[in-house]
Amino acid sequence: MLLSSRSVRIVVNVGIAYGSQVKEATDLLLDIAERHGLTLANPPPQVLFEDFGSDALLFGLYVWVEIKPEVSWKTIASDLRYMIYKTMTEQGIVIAFPQRDIHIDTNGPLEVRVLAEALDTGRLKK
Numbered sequence: 001m002l003l004s005s006r007s008v009r010i011v012v013n014v015g016i017a018y019g020s021q022v023k024e025a026t027d028l029l030l031d032i033a034e035r036h037g038l039t040l041a042n043p044p045p046q047v048l049f050e051d052f053g054s055d056a057l058l059f060g061l062y063v064w065v066e067i068k069p070e071v072s073w074k075t076i077a078s079d080l081r082y083m084i085y086k087t088m089t090e091q092g093i094v095i096a097f098p099q100r101d102i103h104i105d106t107n108g109p110l111e112v113r114v115l116a117e118a119l120d121t122g123r124l125k126k
Contacts, residue, residue: 015056056096
């Protein structure tokens with residue numbers, strides 16, 4: 001199979017914390033794509049605000065790259081992720097991670113039990 005073009009589009013997905021400045025994050029992602037030496041200027045990079053996730057505001061950074069034997073598109077995507085993490089951290093924008101709130105019913109005493117089986121197997125120490 002012979003390709004008519006060596007250019008391919010790749011996407012790097014990013015989730016940022018709720019409450020982050022979405023316009024600033026978009027501008028930073030575009031700047032990162034433009035600073036990377038192997039992303040193409042034409043067609044230009046694009047950032048899409050893709051969804052409101054359960055734990056993050058979800059963005060996609062879409063860039064075009066030229067396939068070359070010496071550089072994999074996966075390497076370029078990895079480079080972009082390193083750049084994104086560094087830049088977002090420096091700018092105070094938090095890369096989101098799954099978070100769960102645990103609510104404990106404190107209307108009554110909290111019952112705590114140590115199971116003899118766990119003691120016998122050595123999983124818990126006396």
